[in-house]
Each structure stands twice: as C-alpha cells, then as structure tokens.
Amino acid sequence: MSLIVQKYGGTSVGNVERIKNVANRVAKTKKAGHDVVVVLSAMSGETDKLIGLATAMAENPDDREMDVLLSTGERVTIALLAMALNDMGVPAMSFTGRQTGIVTDAAHTKARIASIDGGRIKAALKSGKVCVVAGFQGITPDSDVTTLGRGGSDLTAVAVAAALKADFCDIYTDVDGVYTTDPNIVPKARKLDKISYDEMLEMASLGAKVLQTRSVEFAKKFNVPVRVLSSFSDAPGTLVTKEDKKMEKVVVSGVAYDKNQAKVTVSGVPDEPGVAAKLFGMIADAKVNVDMIIQNVSQGGKTDMTFTVPKTDLKKAMPKIEAAAKAIGCKKVVVNEDISKVSIIGVGMRSHTGVASRMFDALAKEGINIMMISTSEIKVSCVIEQKYTELAVRALHDAFGLDKAA
C-alpha cells in the first residue's frame, strides 16, 4: 500500500465526461489499496475565459483580485470530482489551497510556496477518504488568496507529495511520458523509462512542455519520485528521479527545441567595465528573461552584444532594451525573430568528452549554420535559422542514436 498523489491537467478535466473518467481512475487506484490525493487544474479554457473577463473589466487588473478570480476555476473542478467520487461510493473530500495549508509569499499571480501544513489532508486520508486538492493556489500568511503562475498545478502536486512524503507523484497529461524528442518531428523518438531531475529540468526549460520547470526543481530539492503518465491510456510512463549510475552511461538522453526565441544585437557597445552590467541590469528591471548572451571581440574600443529573449516578451522588452542601449551610448539594436534553439541534454556529458563537437558536426553535415552556442554541464544549445529546426532535431536524434534503448 502506497500513498500516491495524482495530478490531472485542464484537458483531463475539460468536461463532465472527462471528470467522470478521472473519477474512475482514482477509484481504481483507491480500490487497489492505495491512499490517494488528487490535484486538479481548472477545466481547459476556463482560466483564459476568466482572464478575458478581467481584461474587459480593467486596463490593468489588480493582481490581488486577479488571484481571487483565477482561483475559482480549480474550486469548480475539485467540487465536481469529489461529488462524482462520493456518488460512486468512494468517500472523497475537496480541499482548497487554504484547506490544504499551502502558504505562499504575497507575490500575487506568481506566488512561491513557503510551507505546506497538510494536517487536514493527513486526517482525511487516515479516515479512508480520497483528498481532492485545488492546484495552482495558496494563501498568504495574511489569508489572501494567491496563485502560483501558469502550470502551477504541477507545482502543487509535487509540493503536496513532498509534504506528505508520498511514494509517487503521478502527473497525468495528454502524452504518455517523456520522449527523447518531439515525436511529431521524429517518429522514431523513444519514450524514456527514466530521466534524472537535472535532465528533466533542462528539457522543461528548453521547451519540452511536459512538466513545469519549478515543479521539477521542487521535486529535485525534496527528492519526490515523479511519474509522467497519460490520462487516456494505461502505458507505464516516465519516472523522473535522482541520477543513478546507469543514467551516466548514456551520453545524450534527449533533444529539445524552442521556437519561442528572438535574437537581439546591440551594436557599438563601448568596451568598458560595467557596461554589460548596466545594459542587462536595465533589461532585468523590466522583468525580461534573457537567455543566451554573447559578446563579440572588441574592435576599436567598441563591441557587439547579442542575446536571446522569449519572442512573447519581445513587445514588452523592446522599449526597455532600446532605452538601455541609448543609456550606454549605443547606435543600433537589431532584432531577428527568425531563429530557434536546439539542444542536446544528458547527465552523461559530465564524464564524456567531444559531445559538443559531435553536435556541431551533425549540424554542419546538414549545412546548418550555428549563430550562437551555449553550454552547461549537461547540455549544449545552438541557435540556428528557424527553418532548419526540424532538420536539426532529426539530425541530432540520429547522430546520438537516441532511437535505440541504452
């Protein structure tokens, strides 16, 4: 008998029939003798509908009120699932963020979890009940409602699993696990049985949308075994867990890509100490997330700075970037939205050499020019022309033999 936390996303609870389907899965797990805590998102589309109401109501909707508004979506689904379970003869009880004891900071719309009490949940589990928890929400120490940002329900699930010391945190999605790369691009892509937290973290932040980055960080920190599963099948899924000896033997575990990047070049930057700090300080103040940064060799006391930002932030970021460029005495800012980033990820890189050059080779063989390079201990990323994205992903998948099990 295990304690299992199951998380179902918006599409899995998108209508009455699908919620009944979730109820059946939960009932099955419960009847197999396990204790079950279910974490739910809002019905798909509901959060966007509420945001639409808010923006119709006010030009800049107040963040505190936005959280009161958005937190209603998960309350609807938890009540409905608890009703369905009780109606099936499986005793169940819903828990809002507050009732779950999820205390966060006061950063409305993107709050961070400070602590989870979980006392009421433990008591309900003890009395044999299935606990149905609202994802994505918590309260401040002052009892105001907060939300955890997009994908926050994954984080709720992992955090609740950590607080309850659950045996597994099962994340149900519309795919049946984590793949070596996007199967839509590479039909030979292989589902991974296991992946390390660090690899998953790179995959998540590099554009593989299976798990939200913060939830993987949290799982790593508290060593929560996470399984990625499909809510529409019974396939075994992928276990995200801590690194083991076997994983290190695999040089590259996956290939990720991200088309939501734009390349910005600031030309004629004075090559003086403190200039980069000033430029990127001003951009950071605008809360724009800068990813890769490259500085060219200086010529005549001037240099170029090139960096990438998410395409979706570009409109908000450009005035700030231009102001920053002006402030440090630069002439020109050039933007290229026609790029993408491809990356190879693997904990095995730590103990293997020549991985990056194998990547560059594979891209060169296809005639793909590399614009920027960035590396970490367990990944290598290259910025390329966007039209080559799929070609590059397939070439890398082949070059590292990812279609064959290790």
Place this chain on the structure above:
Amino acid sequence: MSLIVQKYGGTSVGNVERIKNVANRVAKTKKAGHDVVVVLSAMSGETDKLIGLATAMAENPDDREMDVLLSTGERVTIALLAMALNDMGVPAMSFTGRQTGIVTDAAHTKARIASIDGGRIKAALKSGKVCVVAGFQGITPDSDVTTLGRGGSDLTAVAVAAALKADFCDIYTDVDGVYTTDPNIVPKARKLDKISYDEMLEMASLGAKVLQTRSVEFAKKFNVPVRVLSSFSDAPGTLVTKEDKKMEKVVVSGVAYDKNQAKVTVSGVPDEPGVAAKLFGMIADAKVNVDMIIQNVSQGGKTDMTFTVPKTDLKKAMPKIEAAAKAIGCKKVVVNEDISKVSIIGVGMRSHTGVASRMFDALAKEGINIMMISTSEIKVSCVIEQKYTELAVRALHDAFGLDKAA
C-alpha cells in the same frame, strides 16, 4: 458621512457592462463622502449553470461539495468589481465569506449565520478602501465553505450592515421599491416610502419577491434600516424600518398574493386527540412547509383536515402525505392546485376593528368564494380560486384605498 452597505443582485452584475455600471454607482457614493461596503451576488444564470454541472456529475451531489462549487460565483463578481473600481482610481478590495469573518453553522447549502467578525473590513474602511464582499457564503468553525441558501446575498448584506453598525443597508434590485401591490396587476399600485419590518416580513413570505424573508427577520432583530432601491434608476426607493406612530394610522399597507399554493384535503380523519400531531409530524419530517390548516366540524367521529403546501413541493410531499393519511386510518386525499392566496397586510390592524370583514365584503361583491381563511395580528389571508387572483387583488387594493397616500 455615513457608512452604507450596498447589495447588488445577479441581474445588476449580469455582464461586464452592468458591473461597470455598479462600479459607477459605488464610486459616486464614495465620492459623496461615505464609507461603502458592497455585497454582490453571482452573475445571473451562473448559479444555475453550476447546479447543472453538479447534477450532471452525481445523482445526489454532496452538500459540502455543492457549497465549494456554488461559492465560486460570487468570488468572480467581487474580484471583477474590485478590479473595475481600482481601475477607476477608487481603491477597493474584495472579501470572501471567510475574509469577511462570516461564521455559520455546518448546515451546508442552507447555513445560518452564527457570527460576523468584520475586523478586516473595518481596517480596510479605515484606510479609505471600498470593501467588496461576496454574498451568500460563509465558513464553518472548522473552516469549511458554506452557503446561505437562495437569496442569501440579501442576508449577507443585512448581517454585515448589522455587524458594522451601518447607517443604511441598500438593497438594489430591478424594481425601485416596495409597492402596495404588484404593479403588473394594479397599475395604480403606489410605491411605499416606508414599511415596517413586520409588514415587510408578511409581504416577503406571502409572495412579494422583493426581499428574502430571513434577511428581513435579521434586519428587524438588529434594527438595520434597509432601503429597497433600483440599480437602474435614481428613484428614492422604500425604507424598511421599525414601526412608528404614523404607520399605525394606516390600516392596510399592502396586498400580496401567492399562486404557488396547493390545497390538500385529508378526509375521514378520526376525531381523536393526537391525530393532527401525528399527521403533520410525518409531513414535517419530510421537510414540507405546511402553511394554512383548517379542521372541519366533526361528523360521526370523523373530520376533514385541509391544508396548503407550496405547489413546488407537492411532488415530493404527496407520497409522504399519503403515507401519513394511511397511518392514521384515512380513506382519501384530495389535491386542488387551482387555488391562490390573497392577503392584506398592515400594522394598523392591531388597533382597528372590522378589517377582516371589509376584506370578505370586497371579495363577496366580486362574487369570489373564500375557501380558507387565516389571520395573524397584522394580516388576513384568503384562499380563493386561482382564476380570480387578479380580480381579488384589484378589489382589495380599491377597497382599502391603497392608491392614495396615507
């Protein structure tokens, strides 16, 4: 400078435009120098939509979960109004039932208010904020969400006004006050400037749907001055307040009618002590609300019992009534749904005689037969054939000169 509680119902917050209209009204009151607490219902139609989801989900939706579900409707409207106000430069803050400190008993879906703290609201008012409170909801001492039943937002408004010792509790509806009778039936019906709590209570429970009965009881108990106003005009409305000398001079203040009544006759009831108690005890156990009761003169040790029940309860009530009749050895149960109840109400009746006979006279002149009569200190009700309802209401309105101001 006064402290004013304003309550807006579902139609007043039915869409984005209407919520903006409410925001304008609130801003106007605030700018006139008053402290304002706003109590809101859910958008019209929203509660029914949620109930629809619940009944699709489970045959008998769990009451506790129903409250979690239904309480989301008001959270949406309070967040939206607070956003609109802040956007207009009027500092505002939303308060859920819990944040308002509304503690209820644990009778889910029809909870009764036990206490209101209101500490956070007082602090917010002091700092110059408009407080926007979710109607219809509270929490149990164990921190579970409860709702107060249909029309519960009126009750929230009155209770909050009592707790804060507000100068006025303004109930905004789609009519502009309390009328001597339904203006749809009697075009000459006159809006009352003032009405006593007791009269309003009789009007409310007799079918005039302006204010929910429990909220009037609460207003009377805590002496809260309630104004009934239209959210679509600036007309002065009707003040519901404690009785004064001037009110007593008016014999009849209003005429009410109720078409949602059915007459049930149980024939051949043994005329023995305890039989009525047994019959109505069994009906009460089924939670059916019995209104008027008449017992005929006994003939040969047998008698007839006639009583009225709401037509909407009839389907649920009939099996219980038939079982009860059988248990006391009765032969026959006859139902007549083709009736209605007309009533005259006025605190002046206490000090005037002959009021009932004037009513019977007026009905007789129109050839209307009276089937049942029931009286209290301040009202007389008659059950008549339903087709005569409008005729009777007009005749009574004329007979007591209600079109003329006292």
